[in-house]
Amino acid sequence: MLEAPPIALASSFRIVLEGCASSDLDSIKPLEHAARRACATAGLTPVGEARHHYAPHGWTLVLILKESHLAIHTWPEYGAAVVELLSCRPDTPIDALAEIFKSELNAAGARVSRDEINVKN
Amino acid sequence: MLEAPPIALASSFRIVLEGCASSDLDSIKPLEHAARRACATAGLTPVGEARHHYAPHGWTLVLILKESHLAIHTWPEYGAAVVELLSCRPDTPIDALAEIFKSELNAAGARVSRDEINVKN
Incomplete structure (x- = not known):
C-alpha cells in the first residue's frame, strides 16, 4: 500500500545579513521598521x-505571527544579523523580504535559506 | 593568502514532535513547563x-534567551509540535532537550536537526 504523503506544517526561512553598520544593529528602531515592513509586504500578521537588549550590545526582536513567528538577532560586534521566519505559508516571498532587511539594515549582503517542516500523515 | 575561518554566530536546533495527544498541545501549561525544564537543563536563561493562542486551536510560545531564543508551535489537529532553538552555545544538549519535550508533551516520536550559522570573518 502506498504511504500517505507527509503533512506540511511550515516553511522555515533564514536570512543572514553581513557587513552591516554596527550602529544600525544596536538600535531597535531599524529592526522594528524592517520587521513591520517585511510583514506588510508578505501579508504576515x-x-x-x-524584545531584549543585550549587554553590552545587540538586540533580539521576536514577533509572533498569525502565520507562526519572525525573530531577528543582531551581533553589532560582527556587523551581522540573522532573521528566522517560520511561516505556514510556503509562498512567502522570502527574496523580497531579504531585500527589505538588507536595505533597512544597510547590509552588504544577504544570504537566504529555506527548509520545509513535515510530519507523517 | 589563507582566508580567515568563518565566525560562528549561533547553532540552530529543531525538534519535530509527532503523535502527541491533541489536548496536550492546546494547553499552555505543558508547553511552559517543558520550555522551563529544557532551559534549566541546558543552562539557558x-x-x-x-505567547499566542490561535483560533480554533494551537499555541505559540516564544522565550527570548540570554543565548538567543526558543519557540514552540503546536498543531493539535495533527498531534504535532515544533521547537526551534537558536543558541550561541554549540554544546547545547539537544538530545536531552528533545527527550524532555517528548516526555512533557507525550509525543510518540521526536526528530532532531541542527544547523550552524556562520558569517565571513
Whole structure:
C-alpha cells in the first residue's frame, strides 16, 4: 500500500545579513521598521511581540505571527544579523523580504535559506 | 593568502514532535513547563516571553534567551509540535532537550536537526 504523503506544517526561512553598520544593529528602531515592513509586504500578521537588549550590545526582536513567528538577532560586534521566519505559508516571498532587511539594515549582503517542516500523515 | 575561518554566530536546533495527544498541545501549561525544564537543563536563561493562542486551536510560545531564543508551535489537529532553538552555545544538549519535550508533551516520536550559522570573518 502506498504511504500517505507527509503533512506540511511550515516553511522555515533564514536570512543572514553581513557587513552591516554596527550602529544600525544596536538600535531597535531599524529592526522594528524592517520587521513591520517585511510583514506588510508578505501579508504576515503580528499578534504578539517580545524584545531584549543585550549587554553590552545587540538586540533580539521576536514577533509572533498569525502565520507562526519572525525573530531577528543582531551581533553589532560582527556587523551581522540573522532573521528566522517560520511561516505556514510556503509562498512567502522570502527574496523580497531579504531585500527589505538588507536595505533597512544597510547590509552588504544577504544570504537566504529555506527548509520545509513535515510530519507523517 | 589563507582566508580567515568563518565566525560562528549561533547553532540552530529543531525538534519535530509527532503523535502527541491533541489536548496536550492546546494547553499552555505543558508547553511552559517543558520550555522551563529544557532551559534549566541546558543552562539557558529566559529574559523575555510572548505567547499566542490561535483560533480554533494551537499555541505559540516564544522565550527570548540570554543565548538567543526558543519557540514552540503546536498543531493539535495533527498531534504535532515544533521547537526551534537558536543558541550561541554549540554544546547545547539537544538530545536531552528533545527527550524532555517528548516526555512533557507525550509525543510518540521526536526528530532532531541542527544547523550552524556562520558569517565571513
